[in-house]
Amino acid sequence: MELIAGDIGGTKSWLAWTTGEADNAMRLRFERVYASADFASAEALLRQFIADAQDAPRPDRLVLALPGPLHAQRVSLTNLDWTVDAGSLQTVLGIAGVHLINDFQAAAAGVAALSAADWVALNPQLAEPGGVRVITGAGTGLGLAFMLADDRGHYRTFATEGGHIDFAPASPVQARLLERLRGEYGHVSWERVASGSAMNDLYRFCCIEHERPLPNGAVDGAGLAARAESGDAAAEAALDLFVDLYGAWVGNVALLYRPHGGLYIAGGVSAHLRMRMQSARFMEAAVAKGRMRNVVERTPIFLVTSSRLGVAGALAVGQTMSRGQHPVPPFNQ
DSSP: OEEEEEEEOSSEEEEEEEESOTTSOOEEEEEEEEEGGGOSSHHHHHHHHHHHHOSOOOOSEEEEEESSOOSSSEEEOSSSSOEEEHHHHHHHHTOSEEEEEEHHHHHHHHHTTOOGGGEEEEEOOOOOTTOOEEEEEESSSEEEEEEEEOTTSOEEEEEOOGGGSBOOOOSHHHHHHHHHHHHHHSSOBGGGTSSGGGHHHHHHHHHHHTTOOOOSSOOOHHHHHHHHHTTOHHHHHHHHHHHHHHHHHHHHHHHHHOOTTEEEEESHHHHHTHHHHTSHHHHHHHHOOGGGHHHHHTSOEEEEOOTTHHHHHHHHHHHHHHTTSOSSOOOOO
């Protein structure tokens, strides 16, 4: 079997091609990461990937993990101006089996393949076998999926668009942030404040708060970190604010799902801000839930540090489908 799997994001797209029999170990044939904005469509990206693989045989199956709400194997991406349709890709690329899944369904499948070196415990509580599990994470956007165990202890994953629920401030500073963003966007979701795409707005807000000049152009997460390293007080305040907001979001997720089987935090932003995520500040923001503080304190919370989580999960889904099983594989760890 020739399988292409991809984790498509608003910033980057990670594609991998494996070969082998579904019931045996798959061998990696080719793998590459692309800037998503360099391509006008998923079709253009995949054609480039297939060309770069050089003389590889025709793929049998394609599985793409995509950010956005899927309906009838079609999705308009949340942070990228693409619409992806499985049937259309099947026709234009000549691939017999094409399947689309939510990006955090793939991330959940990928967690099952992690080793102890691929995550760190932010709140080292004992995970309960068969307990609800959740994965959330800030990349370009803010994703969320939850996992429920069946009678055999096998987990099924359910995608959500939880990152788009209404943002609620937890301090006067956050209340001022909400008012500023409401004036610009109208609806303010958690993704507007706790994602890679939020960094520019957080920095501009903190520049105003600290009476500093606004930047001439947009500032992304890497630029914000560089400014903070150089002594920019507004940039440092923006990163602190992000940690507070992200921690509060994770605490909300813990209250919503009570994931005694583990709450996993993924996404590129988390990996880049690992030291800040491991700080006492993050967990204090997470557990600051008033009378429900102890619920979050009892939740096992893990930070995923592997950068291949999404593509590994998409590969796992593709291999499971080739064995004639449910497209979202069991989650065992």
